[in-house]
Amino acid sequence: MFIMSYIFNSAVLGSMFAVPSQVVDNYIKLASASQLKTLLWICRHISEPIDPAIISREIGYSVGDVEDALTVIASWGVLIGTDVTVSPAPAAVEEPKKEEPQKHFDDISASKPSSEQIMTRCKEDPEIPAMFADIEKMLGKTLGYDSRSILLMMHDHYGLPIEVIYMLVDYCKSVGKSGFSYISKVGKTWGEREIDTIEKADEQIKILNSCNRLWTDFAEMAGIQNPRPSSSQSAYLRTWSVELKFNAEMIYLAYEEMLNHTSKLSFPYMNKILMNWHSKGIKTPDDIEKEKEEYRRKKSPAAKSDASYDINEFIKRGEALPVYKKGS
The missing domain is CATH 1.10.10 (Arc Repressor Mutant, subunit A)
Incomplete structure (x- = not known):
């Protein structure tokens, strides 16, 4: 060769x-x-x-x-905000672990089947038109050519079984994103990650719902208006909740700590804080307070007395305190 x-x-x-x-x-x-x-x-x-x-x-x-x-x-220190003071580039921080996709697919828009091909597939496999009809009922709207193309390609090109497509569409509807542009994007991700069984789809939906709830709780605490996290923010949330076992309160405390250093929301900065807490075994707000108290104690140790006698001991014995005169 x-x-x-x-x-x-x-x-x-x-x-x-x-x-x-x-x-x-x-x-x-x-x-x-x-x-x-x-x-x-x-x-x-x-x-x-x-x-x-x-x-x-x-x-x-x-x-x-x-x-x-x-x-x-x-x-990474490559870009500088126009409203902040320049500071040295930060050291490398550990990013959330992301699953390496085992496959990579082109977007459906680049390889849509023709209307004739869709009709042919419907004749070849009666489950295809049944899927179209079921999803029309699920979404409460008639599916046009683009929608049918996306569903067919998710099945034929991305390799998603029809029952998994049902679960995917139902999840998208549950989060208020039933547009087929979003459904197509989720379908591509699931295809690349080989989420091709009911069990895998169920596990993925549980993780997505958990991240969405975590975002809702955190966003409410932080006063953030976005109803849903971005894809990269979801990756961080998944790492913090699934791998590091932090709840919304701890994530919010990391957000508050971040605000002490930058005025802009930065998940990479919050990730550095949470990774540091995790490495120190800090899991609760009480743990954070204990660490802060220990830090303050080390920074401001109690001044040691230079006196050669114990005042309390003199008082306890009823003795007069020694008086030192100048020159004596």
Whole structure:
């Protein structure tokens, strides 16, 4: 078997731009594709304003994904807010563990079946039109060509069984996002993670619902208006609740601690705080207070008395306190 080897094409060196070495050294294993593409765009357009809408259009990710990427890149020390004081780049922080997808699919919009192909599949498999009818009842609306294309591709292209698609659509409806753009995005994620059984789907929905409840409780405490977390925020919430076992109150306390250092909501910064607490065995608000008290005690130790006698002992014995005169 012949294996091609490669060397760098030095002919392309005529036009270059720099990428911060600290990103490659500390974050390349942790960075997602959207974060790296956003960073490369910024480095290539170093003198231009950073506009999430423009970046979104040029790198092929949603504005929300770009904004999430900018938050993470800022935590690397690469970006500086225009309303904050410049500070040294932070050390590498441990990012939430993310499952490596075993598969990667193209978006459905890039490979939709034709109307004729949909009709053919309906004739080949009577469960397909039955699925369309059931989901119409579930959502209370008639499915058009785009909706049917998405459902069919989720089944044929992403490999999701019909019963799993029912569970997926029902979950999306339960969180108030029954649009097929969102359903398609969730379907792609489930396909890549091979959530292809009722048991796997049930476990995934439990985790998603838990993260949504956690966000609701935390957002209410923090006065945040967003009804749902972004995809990257959900990844952090999953790590904090499932792996680190922190509840909404502890996450809110990490948020308050974050506000002592930055005025902008930063999940990467909160992650650093929570990871630190976890490593120290801090699990409750009482544990936090104990650590603060210990820190204050070490910073401000009680002054030791220089007196060579015990005043209380003199009083107890009814003796007069010694009087020292100048020059004696």
